[in-house]
Amino acid sequence: MTESPHKSHGRKAIRPTLKPRALMTDTPDLVGVWKAKILTLFPTAFPGVLGESLTGKALQEGLWQLETIDLRQFGVGKHRNVDDTPAGGGAGMVLRADVLGDAIDHAMQGVTGNHPLIYLSPRGKPMDQQMMQNLARADGVTLLCGRFEGVDERVLQHYGIQEVSLGDFVMTGGEIAAQALIDATVRLIPNVLGNFASTEDESFSSGLLEHPQYTRPAEWQGRRIPDVLMSGHHGKVAEWRHEKSEEITQDRRPDLWEAYAKSKETKRS
């Protein structure tokens, strides 16, 4: 191998004027810092949107770490092939078990603690806030991004890889799903969002969708901000917001509403 297959993104001692991609250096892990390792054929897709705003700032400040591992570096032959035709025939190509095995072994070297290995896949468990909360409490995560028709099934079985989906639709690759998972997880890590309280009453945290939000101007296109929000009465504001959260959840997400009502019932009994 002529070059290192992995790149770390975002470091503490970085000049903030540089673009995130230009900040990549091969560097050791920061002890105790949540780390995402990404196995991908497109390492230049990272940090992508994760390099912007609060997640980007937190990456630069070393509140979390990102490392991409280029699957191509583990390819076979002169052309570093990573895929081959599906056994049994059919359209498209499948990522090879031996190539993925070498890449995963490389990625997992030295990984300790609670560090799940996940394959982004439309067949997987749909992402939700509870999953992100669990991942944020882990030491990090390794994400395998598929391409083409996906990956050789034996790799999933051999490593006991969890499959996680962004939703009931098919994308061309796992990179966007990986970035969605990391974004939703990293924002739950303490100090990543300036104001931690803002994750406490947002959608899903209490099992409900969030209440409506308003800001200036007080009147816009003939629509006024509800009086209660301008009253300065914190108790009444909290009550109004809770009622609205319940109304919206009941109206839009009967599944969440049923689970919420059940848990309320269990707490009472």
Ligand SMILES: C[S@@+](CC[C@H](N)C(=O)[O-])C[C@H]1O[C@@H](n2cnc3c(N)ncnc32)[C@H](O)[C@@H]1O
């Ligand atoms: C074209 S898809 C493969 C779809 C696969 N043949 C199937 O029907 O389930 C290529 C890759 O995109 C990623 N992908 C596509 N849709 C996804 C989703 N909804 N959630 C997560 N990853 C997805 C997966 O990594 C997958 O291996």
